[in-house]
Amino acid sequence: KAGVTQTPRYLIKTRGQQVTLSCSPISGHRSVSWYQQTPGQGLQFLFEYFSETQRNKGNFPGRFSGRQFSNSRSEMNVSTLELGDSALYLCASSQGDYNEQFFGPGTRLTVL
Amino acid sequence: AQSVTQLGSHVSVSEGALVLLRCNYSSSVPPYLFWYVQYPNQGLQLLLKYTSAATLVKGINGFEAEFKKSETSFHLTKPSAHMSDAAEYFCAVSDPAQGAQKLVFGQGTRLTINP
Numbered sequence: 001k002a003g004v005t006q007t008p009r010y011l012i013k014t015r016g017q018q019v020t021l022s023c024s025p026i027s028g029h030r031s032v033s034w035y036q037q038t039p040g041q042g043l044q045f046l047f048e049y050f051s052e053t054q055r056n057k058g059n060f061p062g063r064f065s066g067r068q069f070s071n072s073r074s075e076m077n078v079s080t081l082e083l084g085d086s087a088l089y090l091c092a093s094s095q096g097d098y099n100e101q102f103f104g105p106g107t108r109l110t111v112l
Numbered sequence: 113a114q115s116v117t118q119l120g121s122h123v124s125v126s127e128g129a130l131v132l133l134r135c136n137y138s139s140s141v142p143p144y145l146f147w148y149v150q151y152p153n154q155g156l157q158l159l160l161k162y163t164s165a166a167t168l169v170k171g172i173n174g175f176e177a178e179f180k181k182s183e184t185s186f187h188l189t190k191p192s193a194h195m196s197d198a199a200e201y202f203c204a205v206s207d208p209a210q211g212a213q214k215l216v217f218g219q220g221t222r223l224t225i226n227p
Contacts, residue, residue: 044217
């Protein structure tokens with residue numbers, strides 16, 4: 001069974017631009033969560049989607065948004081990029097509550 | 113709100129020695145606890161999880177952790193370190209009341225293995 005895939009793996013943007021990151025979960029998984037990893041703040045929860053509905057959201061500004069499609073694939077969007085948005089963005093999928101979350105390799109975003 | 117504290121951002125042990133990575137949690141309800149490992153340029157891999165079934169949890173690659181409610185701890189151990197264990201380790205907690213899929217992570221411990 002294929003693992004969680006994230007595209008692109010690396011991305012360079014400039015301040016003020018917007019970016020869309022994609023996550024394809026493991027087949028059959030309906031829950032997709034997103035995390036931001038930075039050296040200073042560590043791993044922080046962004047949001048979780050289940051069956052196309054956002055169930056939970058972390059403490060991030062409204063510039064961070066996401067969505068999930070009927071095939072469980074998910075995208076997250078960051079608008080008006082800031083230097084501090086430079087991070088590794090990790091996606092995780094699971095079958096549902098209390099099931100193991102499987103993480104993708106991440107998308108490394110650099111904002112110049 | 114739940115939180116996790118990992119004592120020691122860097123731990124260095126010799127190959128064959130005991131590995132002990134410390135994790136303390138703060139939660140108002142019985143939590144779910146996890147240990148993840150991250151190798152360079154990779155995502156996170158689950159080592160083990162505690163979900164109240166047993167206080168001593170065995171995971172992959174010879175790791176285990178013991179849940180101690182009185183100490184609010186969930187330390188990770190491995191009897192004999194191997195060079196391939198060098199990585200960053202994260203302790204995480206989830207509070208079912210705040211969303212079972214929302215993981216709150218500690219700051220991580222980088223484990224170095226000396227030959």
